[in-house]
Amino acid sequence: MIVQFLIQCTVSFVATLAFSILFHAPKRQYVACGATGMAGWGVYWLSVQLGASVVLGSFFGALALALLTRILSVVCRCPSVVYITAGIFPLVPGAGIYYTVYYFIMGDNDACLAKGVETLKIAVVIALGILAVLSLPRGLFRRLEHRPG
Amino acid sequence: MTAGGMGASPAGDARPAAVLRLALCAGQTLLENGGEIFRVQDTMERIARAYGEEHFHAYVLTNGLFVSVDGGGQLGTTLRFLPQASTHMGRIMAVNELSREIAAGAVPLEEAFRRLDAIRAMPQKPALVRLLACAVGTAAFAYLFGGTPVDAGAAFCAGLALEPARIALERSEVGKFVANLLCAGLVALVSLLCAQALTALGVACSLDAIIIGGIIPLVPGIALTTGIRDAAGGDYLSGMIRAVDAVLVGAAIACGVGFVLTVSSWIPGVMV
Numbered sequence: 001m002i003v004q005f006l007i008q009c010t011v012s013f014v015a016t017l018a019f020s021i022l023f024h025a026p027k028r029q030y031v032a033c034g035a036t037g038m039a040g041w042g043v044y045w046l047s048v049q050l051g052a053s054v055v056l057g058s059f060f061g062a063l064a065l066a067l068l069t070r071i072l073s074v075v076c077r078c079p080s081v082v083y084i085t086a087g088i089f090p091l092v093p094g095a096g097i098y099y100t101v102y103y104f105i106m107g108d109n110d111a112c113l114a115k116g117v118e119t120l121k122i123a124v125v126i127a128l129g130i131l132a133v134l135s136l137p138r139g140l141f142r143r144l145e146h147r148p149g
Numbered sequence: 150m151t152a153g154g155m156g157a158s159p160a161g162d163a164r165p166a167a168v169l170r171l172a173l174c175a176g177q178t179l180l181e182n183g184g185e186i187f188r189v190q191d192t193m194e195r196i197a198r199a200y201g202e203e204h205f206h207a208y209v210l211t212n213g214l215f216v217s218v219d220g221g222g223q224l225g226t227t228l229r230f231l232p233q234a235s236t237h238m239g240r241i242m243a244v245n246e247l248s249r250e251i252a253a254g255a256v257p258l259e260e261a262f263r264r265l266d267a268i269r270a271m272p273q274k275p276a277l278v279r280l281l282a283c284a285v286g287t288a289a290f291a292y293l294f295g296g297t298p299v300d301a302g303a304a305f306c307a308g309l310a311l312e313p314a315r316i317a318l319e320r321s322e323v324g325k326f327v328a329n330l331l332c333a334g335l336v337a338l339v340s341l342l343c344a345q346a347l348t349a350l351g352v353a354c355s356l357d358a359i360i361i362g363g364i365i366p367l368v369p370g371i372a373l374t375t376g377i378r379d380a381a382g383g384d385y386l387s388g389m390i391r392a393v394d395a396v397l398v399g400a401a402i403a404c405g406v407g408f409v410l411t412v413s414s415w416i417p418g419v420m421v
Contacts, residue, residue, distance in 0.1 A: 008293065015289030021282035022366065023183075024274055025238040041293065079245050081185060082238045084374050092370040095294050095361045101403040102357070105411050123395075127377040135381060 012041035012090050020086035032072050036087030040065030058122045061091050062129025074141045093122040165220030168200045178244050183236040187382040192248045199251045211390040243268040284308035291362025300358040303343035307363035310339045326401045333405025336363035369395040
């Protein structure tokens with residue numbers, strides 16, 4: 001399981017880093033962007049392995065992602081959109097959208113509805129997780145600030 | 150978006166008008182490249198204050214900017230309509246840095262205009278790099294979402310096909326819905342061809358994982374996250390615009406993939 005976890009982390013790091021290039025992030029931020037995506041996916045994967053539902057796992061993933069984003073944006077003095085934009089992609093329910101359509105076409109209405117509702121739940125839960133962390137007061141992160149001199 | 154032009158020739162303006170123009174230009178650059186509403190508003194106000202314009206007001210929407218300044222005995226108002234945005238994080242960071250320096254009082258007005266024009270002209274990554282990044286990204290996501298390394302390889306091909314189509318459609322006049330629909334259809338088509346070829350060669354693969362990896366670059370992740378932040382900051386209208394955007398794009402992807410899968414399921418010998 002540890003090996004599996006490390007593989008998942010590495011692949012999600014690469015995936016997010018590749019996407020930060022698509023969004024024209026500056027070269028110096030590539031690694032940080034990759035790390036945020038990795039944090040989100042790593043926590044999600046672990047939670048699901050430990051028995052959490054996909055929805056709950058997505059929530060924890062979003063919390064981790066947003067937390068690292070806040071920390072990085074203070075440390076690097078950089079707007080948080082830079083990290084969160086690429087970092088969100090491993091959590092976004094692309095698979096949910098796909099399966100909803102797939103069952104729709106196949107005429108399996110029950111499965112379609114179930115997947116559709118789950119997809120919506122994931123989207124809402126990611127939103128809530130990010131929101132919760134982003135509305136934490138600035139002061140909590142002030143200690144990390146890099147002070148010149 | 151075209152660079153330069155907007156920030157040009159501040160020399161003829163009175164100072165409040167020049168500051169208004171500068172703040173507007175900075176705000177527009179942020180908004181066009183994917184900045185959140187509160188950041189756009191905050192940046193514009195900070196810039197105006199740094200140049201001594203206390204009576205500066207801004208109202209920002211996802212697709213529009215309204216600013217006014219009251220100074221030197223004159224009231225000036227202007228607005229911009231910004232229908233479509235692409236994402237360029239480098240420009241957002243650069244404007245952020247410039248506004249911080251301006252707020253510290255270290256940048257003369259003319260120099261600020263020059264630097265802003267330079268930021269707006271910042272190049273995008275070369276097409277080849279984007280192509281490779283897209284393919285690597287889709288391959289990695291196909292693996293994450295339950296695919297095997299073989300599936301990841303097929304998704305790599307889908308990513309290679311997707312990015313040129315995305316770049317071409319971005320330049321054309323095609324609307325967002327149709328563009329996403331076509332891109333998703335293309336991904337599904339290439340994935341299907343790869344899956345068929347692999348199956349013919351006797352290699353097991355999962356069409357699901359390949360397609361899911363392939364459509365991830367299209368998925369409205371940015372609209373989702375930025376929309377949340379806008380709504381949370383009290384910019385409900387902008388949040389709604391993003392939410393509608395996310396739903397529409399999601400529906401477009403669904404239609405594109407759905408169309409290709411439906412049609413191909415009619416062809417004898419093709420397993421969907």
